[in-house]
Amino acid sequence: MIQLQYNTPRPDWHQQVEEAGLIWHGAGSEPYWTEGQHLALSLQEAETLEDAATELHALCLEACDQIVRRDWFSRLAISDLVAAQVQTSWMARDFSIYGRFDLAWDGTGTPKLLEYNADTPTSLLEASVIQWDWLEAVAPQSDQLNSIHEALIERWKRIPENRMHFACSWENQEDRQTIAYLAETAEQAGKSVELMDMEEIGFSPAGRFTGLDEIPIEKLFKLYPWEWMAREPFFAEIGQERSRFIEPIWKMMLSNKAILPILWELNPGHPLLLPATFSKESLCAQGVSQWVEKPFLGREGAGIALMNRGRQTCAGGDGYQDNPRVFQKHANLFTAGRMHFVWGLWIVGDSCHGLSARGDTSPITGNLSRFFPHKIV
């Protein structure tokens, strides 16, 4: 049975996590990294989550195939111009590194898919390194669903290019450290790496994207959403350069909440999916009285509303009012200590390699929700 347990904090944990790269372990007086509490799962429970993520990933890839075959891009509010690139990228199977599923599961029945952060997932460093260091120091006899680090290294080795650039919006420290960690794993895979601001990416007269040294970029990992890139000037220059970008543009099909009703439509009644539709009337017609409204491209809980028989019971942060919405049946989260927990399942390549958990007093996980380490007992 899943439990929220207490443990003695490491006396020097601030220093430990900062030395490992986690320099945003709190916001003001609110902690982000939870040192003195953790989630304890059985091996069977961890494997239930792991298997669910691997199966969901396969379902998602099949859904991408259907979207492309049936030209369903308008259902995801993807314009024709962008759709052409997504389609080509999918047909070419442009290389992907990783993604994170968010699942709801209170320990009973089957886990349920809440969303797939397939394009720009963060909290990677804490999932891969920080919680593992915690486990070794606090509960060394226990296990953890966590082979993210070595899986990333192996994944980078599949790329033939030796020089890689990693870019994000430089003003955001969490994003910077996320690309720095990914670059660290690429470096350990033998790549030469450089970090840069998205704004520093150049486009040369020869038609190549360039680094600050004017040398053409061979591969670029960008922690920057494709939907933002699609409305920026350089998107018009993507053309033949498309396959140099990681995550690939086909991930736009999965990082969009519109994938949820499409998955349900393609796999009605699947035990890992929640009923989801493009209209609340359709959902209510299926006998659903509690649901969650989600903007297509919402991030970190913004724009989300929990509804009960048509009345809003809880809302996330402001934003995304102009986004189309999906309607998904409400699922019970694991709750303990007045906290609601969402499970993060990390896909590297095509299989699940890690588990993380975010907890909040609100049932909507937001950017200030706390990260909880876990152990398998």
Added chain:
Amino acid sequence: MKRRSFRTYINPNGILRWSTLCILAALPGCSPTATDKDVAMAENQAQIEQLDREQAKLLNGEIDNNFYLPKLGYYHANAHDFFENPYGMEQDGQYYVDGRWQFAAVTEYEGGPTRPTPEALKKIELVLEDEQRAEQEAERAQNTNYSSYHGGSNLMMYWLIFGNRNTYTPGLGFQQASIRTGVWEQNLASQRSAVASYAAANPSYRSLVAQSRASGTSIHSASGASVRGGFGGSAHGSSAS
């Protein structure tokens, strides 16, 4: 599910540790970018620092392995002479050592600095003589663009011959250089002053120099043929999901 077989390893000299230090030190970036003026000043500063670093050794008549002097090349300490390629350079499966290519791999040179042979010193003096001639011609033509580094390079050659005057009898090039050293030292002092003033007035330049030293990379200018700024304009906070 399998238990992880090894400890998650973060390289103490890797990119993540470097990024963490950059953020904690509030440095502007991990890939130093600079104006053309920054680049020029950084080059001057590096040359001044090299002169300061090497002066005592050169005045003692010694040179480190792979020390580079323009128009002479790289010093191979074992051979006590200058050659066109660096010691141990690899090309097409061969290695360059003491003026020859060989198939046997070269181990790192572990000896200390050595004194050049009289023949090598003669070559140095001939270059020094040519450089002074070019310098004087540039002065006559009032060519103010004549590189300041030539003064620094000439000083190093002069110091080296000076340090070996007990084993080598200097000729005309050295005698003329004895007269010119005052000019070169004056030029060096004014360059030093210009760099110090520029650094004092430009905190971003100081940060760039600090990053460059820590990372072992050179400062490069952001200017070039590429257009930049075509991505990144939509960012308002984190792209996290």
